Amino acid sequence: MSRVQNAVIGSVKTVLGWMPERWLPGGTPDPLIGRHGEVGRQASRLDGPQKVQGKARFSAEVAMEGMCYAALINSPITRGRIARLDTAAAEAAPGVVLVLTHRNMPRLEIVPVMSITNMGAVGNSALPILQDDQIRYNGQVIALVLAETQEQADHAATLVGIGYEEAPARTRFEEAKSSARSLASIMVEKNQVSVGDAPRELQQAPYSVDNIYRTPGHNHAAIELHAVTTAWDGDALTLHDSTQAIAPTANALAKLFGVKREGVRVLSPFVGGGFGGKAFWDHQVVAIAAARIAARPVRLMLSREAVYRMIGGRTPTEQRVALAADHEGKFTAVVHTGYSVMPTYAVCPEQYSLGSRAAYRSKTYQFGQRHLDLDVVPNTYMRGPGESVGSFAMESAVDELAHQMAIDPIELRRRNEPDKHPLSGTAFSQRGVLEAYRMGAERFGWDQRSAQPGTRRDGEWLTGMGCATGSFPYVRMPAGAVRIHLTKGGQATVSCSAQDMGMGTSTVQSQHAADRLGLPLDAITFEMGDSDLPPAPMAGGSAQTVSIAAAIAAAADKLAGELLRLAGNASPVAGLRAGEVRLVDGSLVSLENPSRRDSFHAILSRAGREAVAVTASASAPLEMLKFAMQSMSAIFCEARVSEVTGEVRVTRLLGSFDCGTILNPKTAASQFRGGMIMGLGMALTEETLFDERSGRIMNANLADYHIPAHLDVPEIDVIWTGIPDPRSPLGARGIGEVGITGVAAAIANAVFNATGKRVRDLPLTLDKLL
Amino acid sequence: MAISVNGTDIPIPDDPRVSLLDLLRERAHLTGTKVGCNQGACGACTVLVDGERVLSCLTLAVQADGRTVTTIEGLGDGATLHPLQQAFIDHDGFQCGYCTPGQICAAVAMLRELQGGVPSYVTADLAGPGAPTAEEIRERMSGNLCRCGAHNGIVEAILQVAKEQAA
Numbered sequence: 020m021s022r023v024q025n026a027v028i029g030s031v032k033t034v035l036g037w038m039p040e041r042w043l044p045g046g047t048p049d050p051l052i053g054r055h056g057e058v059g060r061q062a063s064r065l066d067g068p069q070k071v072q073g074k075a076r077f078s079a080e081v082a083m084e085g086m087c088y089a090a091l092i093n094s095p096i097t098r099g100r101i102a103r104l105d106t107a108a109a110e111a112a113p114g115v116v117l118v119l120t121h122r123n124m125p126r127l128e129i130v131p132v133m134s135i136t137n138m139g140a141v142g143n144s145a146l147p148i149l150q151d152d153q154i155r156y157n158g159q160v161i162a163l164v165l166a167e168t169q170e171q172a173d174h175a176a177t178l179v180g181i182g183y184e185e186a187p188a189r190t191r192f193e194e195a196k197s198s199a200r201s202l203a204s205i206m207v208e209k210n211q212v213s214v215g216d217a218p219r220e221l222q223q224a225p226y227s228v229d230n231i232y233r234t235p236g237h238n239h240a241a242i243e244l245h246a247v248t249t250a251w252d253g254d255a256l257t258l259h260d261s262t263q264a265i266a267p268t269a270n271a272l273a274k275l276f277g278v279k280r281e282g283v284r285v286l287s288p289f290v291g292g293g294f295g296g297k298a299f300w301d302h303q304v305v306a307i308a309a310a311r312i313a314a315r316p317v318r319l320m321l322s323r324e325a326v327y328r329m330i331g332g333r334t335p336t337e338q339r340v341a342l343a344a345d346h347e348g349k350f351t352a353v354v355h356t357g358y359s360v361m362p363t364y365a366v367c368p369e370q371y372s373l374g375s376r377a378a379y380r381s382k383t384y385q386f387g388q389r390h391l392d393l394d395v396v397p398n399t400y401m402r403g404p405g406e407s408v409g410s411f412a413m414e415s416a417v418d419e420l421a422h423q424m425a426i427d428p429i430e431l432r433r434r435n436e437p438d439k440h441p442l443s444g445t446a447f448s449q450r451g452v453l454e455a456y457r458m459g460a461e462r463f464g465w466d467q468r469s470a471q472p473g474t475r476r477d478g479e480w481l482t483g484m485g486c487a488t489g490s491f492p493y494v495r496m497p498a499g500a501v502r503i504h505l506t507k508g509g510q511a512t513v514s515c516s517a518q519d520m521g522m523g524t525s526t527v528q529s530q531h532a533a534d535r536l537g538l539p540l541d542a543i544t545f546e547m548g549d550s551d552l553p554p555a556p557m558a559g560g561s562a563q564t565v566s567i568a569a570a571i572a573a574a575a576d577k578l579a580g581e582l583l584r585l586a587g588n589a590s591p592v593a594g595l596r597a598g599e600v601r602l603v604d605g606s607l608v609s610l611e612n613p614s615r616r617d618s619f620h621a622i623l624s625r626a627g628r629e630a631v632a633v634t635a636s637a638s639a640p641l642e643m644l645k646f647a648m649q650s651m652s653a654i655f656c657e658a659r660v661s662e663v664t665g666e667v668r669v670t671r672l673l674g675s676f677d678c679g680t681i682l683n684p685k686t687a688a689s690q691f692r693g694g695m696i697m698g699l700g701m702a703l704t705e706e707t708l709f710d711e712r713s714g715r716i717m718n719a720n721l722a723d724y725h726i727p728a729h730l731d732v733p734e735i736d737v738i739w740t741g742i743p744d745p746r747s748p749l750g751a752r753g754i755g756e757v758g759i760t761g762v763a764a765a766i767a768n769a770v771f772n773a774t775g776k777r778v779r780d781l782p783l784t785l786d787k788l789l
Numbered sequence: 790m791a792i793s794v795n796g797t798d799i800p801i802p803d804d805p806r807v808s809l810l811d812l813l814r815e816r817a818h819l820t821g822t823k824v825g826c827n828q829g830a831c832g833a834c835t836v837l838v839d840g841e842r843v844l845s846c847l848t849l850a851v852q853a854d855g856r857t858v859t860t861i862e863g864l865g866d867g868a869t870l871h872p873l874q875q876a877f878i879d880h881d882g883f884q885c886g887y888c889t890p891g892q893i894c895a896a897v898a899m900l901r902e903l904q905g906g907v908p909s910y911v912t913a914d915l916a917g918p919g920a921p922t923a924e925e926i927r928e929r930m931s932g933n934l935c936r937c938g939a940h941n942g943i944v945e946a947i948l949q950v951a952k953e954q955a956a
């Protein structure tokens with residue numbers, strides 16, 4: 020995140036701009052696009068029977084001989100030092116094996132933190148873990164107690180005597196603004212960007228809006244608590260973890276504990292919800308250190324309270340969005356700036372202004388984010404980082420301007436739809452957001468909306484409709500690898516260290532592999548969740564599906580080459596190269612002359628082989644730099660607001676998505692709905708309450724941090740354009756995060772349409788509507 | 790002194806602090822029952838005690854002495870899935886699968902409550918037998934949180950089974 024990075028990425032983009040498309044990944048569309056096969060079929064999850072029977076084994080459910088249990092102590096103060104530490108009573112308590120504090124913790128380096136320039140790193144915090152007596156934020160882990168049972172560990176943890184010497188802490192958002200930092204870049208974009216004179220256009224324009232929007236902190240609140248079960252055998256380490264980053268975790272642990280990478284095995288076949296929160300934090304490190312010192316297997320499951328206190332969530336934001344338009348409704352200024360919290364030891368810049376940079380055509384622009392350095396648990400990525408909260412501000416502002424101009428908000432968006440990336444001028448790979456709006460408006464009955472707010476009533480309930488655009492960038496992670504093992508009998512095992520936290524990774528990749536390898540679905544086994552397998556990138560940025568798909572495509576090419584080599588000169592496909600055949604019906608088939616074919620069985624039989632195996636890595640994701648690529652959505656909401664209590668109920672929600680090829684309609688619809696429901700929570704109830712006096716989170720539990728419950732969730736309609744992206748593997752773009760974007764704005768816009776009250780401060784609780 | 794869990798007697802633990810949840814997961818190795826909060830706020834630990842839904846994290850194991858406990862592992866008959874388990878698969882009523890055992894156990898007991906005429910906040914006719922509507926199911930299942938957002942599929946799955954049972 021530096022000026023150097025801006026320069027490097029700038030020059031790479033320039034060079035790619037000159038390069039002919041056919042030289043790049045995605046230069047020629049994936050041949051599987053449009054082919055009818057397993058991809059696109061409505062398949063149930065392959066791991067469904069395991070999950071509904073309680074047989075899917077999560078990280079805290081692995082039994083080990085001689086295992087003991089850990090309890091943590093988290094700091095109740097925000098800044099200062101441990102002045103007194105008395106562990107004698109705890110050590111003498113029944114069943115206690117070890118009390119681990121900064122005194123007896125092994126001396127460890129800082130874990131390298133994840134960043135766009137170091138995609139192999141995994142840390143979420145650049146702070147030392149149990150290395151000294153310093154307290155740097157409220158909730159920091161200060162001790163671990165290990166005992167024969169969980170009950171003994173929990174009790175002994177109450178016996179550790181700790182005295183604190185408090186120091187002044189930085190905890191106030193408003194006060195920190197005066198010393199806010201401006202990073203040189205946000206992700207891969209230059210941070211502060213001005214095009215033309217936006218302030219002047221704002222002053223001169225016949226129509227304009229200029230407002231501040233606020234969003235509170237959010238918590239991932241995955242239902243599975245963060246948990247590890249871990250054991251050492253000499254210098255070999257096994258970690259059963261719940262993580263979105265299996266291979267990077269194994270790499271980081273080997274380095275941190277000074278052991279060989281081959282000796283470290285991280286297993287995480289199932290993750291009970293991630294949403295950005297299940298990566299590398301302090302709990303893995305203290306549990307592994309305790310297991311080493313005690314020479315016993317250790318289980319550590321965080322309490323729900325500890326998840327809030329020591330696993331960072333989404334930062335609060337304060338965003339300014341200003342829009343100006345001429346008499347025709349063409350934008351003359353788009354401004355999106357603001358503040359969010361990002362301590363110097365945190366990794367996530369909460370890139371709320373990035374979506375706005377690709378959203379609308381305008382005469383002038385001004386973008387830039389500033390970051391506040393507070394003494395808090397390091398904030399991190401949470402579903403739809405940036406765009407989730409950024410789209411609330413931008414898409415509320417568009418609605419406000421449309422109301423001021425008395426133009427339909429969809430029409431205002433249509434008039435400002437860009438035909439290329441508005442800032443860079445890069446071509447879109449494919450962009451069908453207007454088609455998504457057309458489909459969505461028709462299905463939702465948008466023509467039933469009253470343009471005049473506060474005019475529809477059903478008893479005490481005022482009703483209204485709103486819409487908003489959602490977007491999330493396409494990302495394909497570099498350097499994913501897979502192994503394909505194909506037997507003479509036509510069974511293929513596809514292996515990589517990928518993660519599943521409910522997206523249906525194994526289901527969708529099995530469907531893909533069946534098509535790519537020309538085999539039936541039941542001939543495919545997809546192995547994942549184990550760092551001993553070829554390394555897959557972390558599950559983040561809505562990138563896992565295309566990243567693994569590209570690796571499978573590369574491995575399938577290599578497999579074709581290997582089979583051609585084994586086929587020999589007597590084969591009907593002799594003389595052909597890998598690019599001249601495809602894999603269909605268990606055979607190599609000439610692209611030019613499909614009557615030239617040779618079956619896998621025949622080839623391997625003649626070669627005297629039982630099986631063939633190849634490992635390959637995906638091509639570099641250069642299409643991301645050559646084209647502007649985004650998943651997009653049009654979200655529609657119908658809401659009712661009680662005139663008596665101010666209560667908001669969302670009665671209808673529709674998402675119309677433009678995300679390329681949909682690989683499995685059943686699991687995709689679920690993922691879209693899931694994102695939209697998280698957006699519903701963000702709009703109406705979710706808020707990490709932070710006490711600025713003490714620096715302490717006040718609602719560190721699921722009873723006071725309100726995620727949507729069944730009665731809050733209406734039936735959610737999901738449709739899509741299904742237009743393939745010609746530049747991506749399978750024509751697909753990410754679908755995991757775009758679902759949450761645009762939802763809070765669509766709901767706030769519906770509430771405005773119902774009541775005439777504009778709330779710019781999430782969540783939309785009833786006190787703001789009375 | 791024993792608890793019958795899925796037809797097998799499990800001795801009461803010697804430590805009275807052990808919750809029914811921890812007894813099931815850590816001592817009986819029945820890890821299908823999940824822990825999401827240990828505070829009674831999420832419903833992931835829901836099991837059936839004498840046929841009624843109970844939060845096993847807020848129940849001490851000693852309280853279940855002499856009772857019959859059914860967990861997710863005890864719902865099907867081994868070879869075939871319980872109709873709710875199959876309906877959850879058919880309607881994609883889960884993603885990560887972590888809240889799923891609690892949702893299914895809660896649904897089994899909830900349908901009995903509904904059929905037994907136990908009213909809810911959204912029941913219009915308090916005297917009559919409950920009707921298995923989506924609204925009733927949403928209200929009655931609201932103690933089971935899901936973060937992946939599988940709510941629609943869960944309600945559809947339960948509705949389908951409710952209709953099959955009524956037929």
